[in-house]
Amino acid sequence: MIRDDASSRWHRILAPTRRGLFAIGGAAALAIGPARAQGTHRPPEKPKGQVIVGLSQEPTVFHPLMPGIEVDQGVWWNLFSTLWHIDPDGQFVPDLAAEVPTQANGGISEDGLLWKVKLRRDAKWHDGTPFTAEDVKFSLELINNPDFRVRNRVGHSFVKDIAVTAPDEIQWRMETAYAPYLSILSLTFMVPKHLLSGAADPNNTPFQNAPVGTGPFRWGSRTPGDNIQLTANTAYHGKGPYLERVVFKYIPDLTVMYTQFRTGQIDYTGLSGISPNFAREAQALRGRKVHVNPTASVESIAPNLEAGALADKAVREALYMGMNKKALIDALYYGLPTPTESFLPRQSWAINPDLPKHEYNPAKANEMLDAAGWKRGSGGIREKGGVRLEFTNSTTVGNPIREQAQQLLMQDWRAIGAGMRIQNMPAAVIWGEFWQQSKFNSVMVAVNYMLGSDPDVTPRFSSKAIPAKGGRGQNTFQFQNAEVDELLLKGATTFDQEKRKEIYARIQQIIREEMTILPIFQQALVEGTKDNLIGFRSNINTSSNCWNIREWYWA
């Protein structure tokens, strides 16, 4: 928390560097928040009060296994439970399971093929029906039901021979050993068998608009286009909930959302948070706390590795060297995000800290291109073998910061004889076939490459995951590397974390050397809460920072 008087003093001291201001502000918020929570304030005995969460998109999908987006997942975290979840430190924490299965505790067999999960006995659905292993079996089977419109079956498709061995015990066999499945299950919410098994059409059930879960809050009401209200589940099996009611309020415009945060109409700016241009002002607001939290997404220039000049590794290296990353981050993003060299967030256990650091050196970039045979042609644009060093860059229209970043890059790259043309499109267009079928030259995009907290990037970098070549995955860069393929397979089937760390360190090294993506920064999210709201904890390992509202309460 930074109050007005303190802020003015800090402002004088820290004004020259905005990053410094936010770093200290964020640290202060982190430091003061828990201190207050643990020190002078205790959670109430009974759920008390309400919290209003502002969201810039409207949650509309309430079946947690159907196709939903990030904003929907924020609601799911409060209505439903997973077998286990991952805390902000990357540790697995049992939820509906009594313990997290590992090879050490015998939950996962030595060959990684047999999984046994012991469940807790005190969990109940919101309608009072006890939660049992049958519900887990039903949920996993529903995911693999060909008639069901499931979000995806990554990892789940390996699950075979599910058997309920006791009301609180379940086991299954994996078709192949697959370590990331632990992480996938940490994001898989269980659904009630007793309410869904009788449905003639699993895609069309009353449950979708009146969901029943085992989570800390029950479904209350929904005013379409406006808000969703959840009420405390006093029979919740875990810690909390301490709030009587949670309201998810849809506020489509970020400026309006910030205004309502300022006027006190919302208690927490969720999802997109506070625009970077308001972050500084927000820190000076009385009674508000500003949190600068890293996210798992990495902002990068994603080249199509089979598109003209971008197919040449030397070109990609030169473009990276000719990119003034620092100027871009400082000028447009107020110095908030952290520059990165990897596709993984620096908080990941698998991060490789020894990747070569980016160097902005246009002169060296020019030399590299000269050496690679790219000679200056008409208009100062380089050419080689009749191919001009020209390409398009696309991003979503209506994102002013990215549009300005493109302008900066265009200037940077023009200086080394590379011509970049901007070709932006609406989200529904760019992320459709254009992206999926690799019809782009390059895009500016933020991608979360992880599977929960798992660094398995098979869907992103495996040569069998190129959709444009009939592959199953999201390797829209069209990256192909035999060593990476081999390492990905090894990483996914190895359970020992230390061994996996080595594998993914090497993968990061290759991706960096090959310049498969031109990484710019790890994204940072500026979020605001009222300063007497206790318990808010950012979690890079979940899809939403609404993951632990059950632990929030008012001082």
Place this chain on the structure above:
Amino acid sequence: MMAYLGRRLGQAALLLVVVSMIGFAILHLAPGGPMAQYAMGSNMSQEDLDRIAAQLGLDRPLPVQYAEWFWRMLGGNWGTSYRGGQPVLHVIGSHLGATLELMLTATLIAVVLGCWIGILGAIRRYSVFDYLATIGAMVALSIPTFWFGLVAIFIFSVELGWMPAGNRQTIGDGSLLDMLHHLIMPALVLALVETAIWSRFMRSSMLDVVNQDYIRTARAKGLPEWRVLSDHAFRNALLPMITVAGLQLPTLLGGALVTETVFTWPGMGRLFLDSIEYRDYPVVMGILMFSASLVLIGNLLADMLYAVADPRIRLG
């Protein structure tokens, strides 16, 4: 009259079919699609996206999709939202109340205020009031509504703290007073532009009428000025306003895209924007058909009201 009505309804039905065909074709042929929203998250592969598209029936030829949609619509089933999985009619219905509340209030303010300003401007032509009204209307029409909205929020919510910065009501407080408190600012901002439109039309229409011979006759036979204005001038000046009112009907229920966004108003305008963004084809088509129906009904009503208001007009 009945034959005329039947003929017009027949034409309207035909027009709706044409509108639906053009709308359906443009919507589906436009680049992008409903699967794009999932492409960046949830680790969904192209295979997943193709599977879901097939389950939604999006992999079939366009004429087949259209025929199925049209046949279902005739039976009262307007389809199901891709995003929320709810029936389209339910989705539209759940946003209609908020739009109606905002638009009716704004229109009421605009009609009363606009007519008054227009009449006064016409009667006192080239007076200070007339000049001020003209300048005010030009300013209101030239400056975008969202700017007025943001300025109003800044002054009355952020700085003065008199008004809520948007929303339809305080969550947990469903009182009439609270709803009115939330309604005032968006309704006034929206009414500002509409008042300008109505005042300009009314002034022009009134000016046409006050110079007519029958007004001179009314004055000559000794009627008091207020009766000349109310009984003769105003009633005749209202005739062209029926057209304006007829054109206003679709906007009354179609919602105000910008105002609803700025004031976080859960109406049809925002629903339309969101549905376009997500390429929620069934909802977009539903709103299109709903709006087209309103345009046709508005025009039909205007034509019929002409006959009621002006005995010289006979329909048939």
